[in-house]
Amino acid sequence: MPPKAKAAGKGRAPAKRKLAEEFPPGEVLTATGKKSWKLGAPIGQGGFGIIYLADENSAKPVGADAPYVIKVEPSDNGPLFSELHFYMRAAKPDLIESWMKSHKLKHLGVPRYWGSGLHESGGKKYRFMVIDRLGTDLQKKFEECGRRFPRKLVLQLGLRLLNVLEYIHDHEYVHADIKPSNLMLSYSDPNQVYLVDYGLAFRYAPDGIVKEYKENPKRCHDGTIEFTSIDAHKGASPSRRSDLQILSYCMVQWLCGRLPWEDKLQDPLYVRDSKIRCQENISKFMTECFSSTDKPVEIQKFMEKVESLDYKEKPPYEELRSILQAGLKSIQAKDDGKLEFTAVNGAVSAPAQKKTRRRKAAEDIETEVPSRKKRSKENGTK
Template sequence: MPPKSKAGGAKKARAPAKRKLAEEFPPGEVLTDNAKKTWKLGSPVGQGGFGLLYLANEDSSGSVGAGEPYVIKVEPSENGPLFSELKFYMRAAKPDLIGAWMKSRKMDYLGVPKYWGSGFHEKGGKRYRFMVMDRFGTDLQKKFEGNEKKFPRKLVLQLGLRLLDILEYIHDHEYVHADIKASNLLLSYTKPNQVYLVDYGLAYRYSPEGVPKEYKEDPKRCHDGTIEFTSIDAHKGVAPSRRGDLEIMGYCMIQWLCGRLPWEDKLQDPLYVRDSKLRCRDNIDEFLKSCFPSENIPEEMKKFMQEVKALGYTDKPDYAKLRGILQQGLKTIGATDDKKLDFDVSTNDAGPPSVKVRVTFSRTSKNVNGAKKTASPAKRPAKKEAQASSEPAVKKSRGRPKKNS
């Protein structure tokens, strides 16, 4: 939690609700899902603030090996994050739904994890919720940091094309993701050229039964998401939307190209981040100049952000047009979408170098949390940190399990 301001008479922040931790089950524990299918747990491969991630197989008669294709998330049934994810997976990620979508569009794969089952398990008088899903490899944040925070331009455009496929699918199934970032993009465990968008704990059903939610600012929801990438709507407390997903995606792509977003020097101040994004939206040219001060600005990113800016809250994005913009970017650098994810910056156009910059605006926001300036990324600000002013509360990040490997 960021340090509380000593000035301004700020009220004491309310502590987040405590979540119980899942006890570790021994290898060989058998779980039975709601369809009466049995799953056997292996070793834990990830641990978060609310639960554990285990290797698993669907043959309860055999042992669980190191190369199993499934993992199972387990958390105490009173906790909420996995329950929220389950809503999305059960409605939109069943294998037959994903398969039908891929077949209708003649796709080789779609980067949405498949839902294989879920249920409850009782042990020692305690009740646990679990969900079975695909196993994945490393996440792109590790790749990004291992590449000195730089991705090749070709790779960024290819990741953008894969994300558009994913977002079009989940948007068509009434959901938005709301937390797109490199640490939520995982490579396939067996096919390193496939990337999947995971962690649907913040997924929001923006259009239940085909009726889009209306724009409404809610002070209790301000700044929800991951602070450096979250949308302007989210900063204002508005429920996630399709345009918000694309805005977040745009920030990610720009960071992957240049290494750093202009507001990363004060991530502990959500009002500063919000105001910075507002000014950058109002002047996209200046925003991109601040990100790429010593190189030519990637024209495709300018056009992409302009398209996102033009979207209304309930508008359906033109995914084909957005794909065309990114594909034109590939042509500009003499590349094609060969479906291969090459992380080696020496093999293709890596885009502009990483440059640490800060955008100076005519009006700056007050650091309401009293935090020192830092270049270290903060996942999310503290939940409902009361402000001395009339500004809305700040939401805290939720505990998340480490990604499976």
Template sequence: MPYKKTTPGKRAPAKRKLAEVFALGEVLADTSRKEWKLGVPIGQGGFGRLYLADVNSSKSVGSDAPYVAKVEPSQNGPLFTELKFYMRAAKPDEIQKWTKSHKLKYLGVPRYWGSGLHEKNGNSYRFMIMDRFGRDLQKMYEENAKRFSHKTVLQLGLRIVYLVDYGLAFRYCPEGVHKVYKEDPKRCHDGTIEYTSIDAHNGVAPSRRGDLEILGYCMIHWLSGHLPWEDNLKDPNFVRDSKIRCRDDVSVLMDKCFPGKNKPDEIAKYMEKVKLLSYEEKPVYQHFREILLKGLKAIGQKDDGVLDFGLSENGDLKTNPMQKKKRKAAATANESTEAEMEDTGSPEKKKPTSSSKSKECSHSHVYWCGRLTLAKGQTPTQPLTPLLSGTKGENRMRKCMG
């Protein structure tokens, strides 16, 4: 899920220097001497900025640019960590090779196109070029009164496979040997506080069971609009202890999030199965998929690749009328902002990449980025706008579904 305010237990790189704003048309040369031209800035994080980008040419970088550039001062750490991952695993030929060898329709890793250092005004900046993505799905969630339909939640659970932000990427099993369970007080509560795993709360390095636990919290939040600990996020120990109680008795979690009779049985089964995993265990991912597929079947749906982002009321949970009003206002404001951008070309406003108003989109083009986004050019609920996650969100979710 998206970046939230830094919590007391989380490492907060607040003292890192924020990258200066580069002028429209600034040219960066990567390590292979290929040149990239920057367009308008479309977002910033705690210490980095995100720009539209394209291969250098005599033309200016338009709103339909196929790439983005992440830029941050070279002495900062998160982008350097990301680069190590992207250079190792995300080169286009490597992704194509993996996809083909595993008979996949796609591999959920954005393609890495280049990186390097750039000197400006006596300062050194690190940059990385990657695929551009579309609208932040979190915004759709908020505009939808913080609720997705049962069918959509299960399909997202089945196929959330695109990760963008690897600022906290971690090799949990180097050379085939899993890291041992070790609690580190300095790492306690790493991640986005409401979704992070119990292991992370205890300062333990990421593992596959933690990834699946995080996905479970996300699905529950999407479906119910609520997590039991969300009113006490400033107290990470309270959040941790609440998660432990809910893990030990999954029925408590379900009762708090789904107080009526209509509880999603497949979510409870999913969380029970996560509970049984050991730290170093390799999950049988197909078993988790089967749980979610059975959930779709139970509500008379199938995994048809279509996501419905219409306003949803799930089971016994009714949408607050004020939330509906806020959703309508947010959607109106979004359309107004897009119209202004089209008229002015201002770099401070976001231009849509599609004018479609359909309530459905192709599921195979939904991305998980620490933020959730829709791919540029696909058909979402509202017009697409550029992704706004710069380097601020330090890998809020490390999801692996095999």
């Protein structure tokens, strides 16, 4: 048994991941296929590393309008490796274009993968990945709109995300962490939305064989606590129905402002049991969330259809789309291709203190789940 790591100080745990050092603008990274990319200014940082603006290597510096970003992290970290596994298998531009053509879609909200590799600097090795540059995330838009989205917008987002989920499911993966902060608008077209962050993406059907349902107490509550699926709360691997259940929770929150279990996010068992009660009586759940005059019947039907699915069953994507399209028709609207982020009458921004507590609760839960590096091993990666 290896020796226990010493704590850095009283009450402090040792750091689990190394942080990436910041590279200067102009640093050139060479991908596996020998194509080189130039880094611009850093635009984001997370537990995995740093995100930079980037462009194909040339004599010109990378401008503020660069069309790509590069994620960089120390090579022995886990999240980017797991995410990279998904992108290399399912997000190559030709794959996405081919699927869009066969399904007669003008757009699909999956960031395209342009390359990856290892980079050495100062005696240290870093892993990097090049993908499309995107814009703001829906969590920011949700707060700006007073934590309520118009019904038309929610149904439009649901339709777009159904297309994304059908695509990634068709390529043997589930996302497992759909939430407003993982949904980003296009950098060049604010009417398009992308699902990002595939660090928890799970290959549910390697070589077309769907994995069996098996609960594992060590993996309970994996994901983001307020949205994660009941399967994940029970420690089972995420499934296609899990993604759709998470999407339904997102749509309910966008419409009514909050989910009933958001008052106790620090208690994962309470959240799990609340969701189980919700699924057992979806009509009662909708009454808790909405008044009788603004209850979205289509969301209830959507949730009921998802609830009827078996763990290994392929979802009826077209039927689910029809349910949301019927919702648009019921409010004399249609998906005109424009996402209008306008405040709903009576919506007021949540107090900053309340948002802080909510986010802290989610962070507290996330420290209890297994590392994404471990998930990558369970996906069959090295």
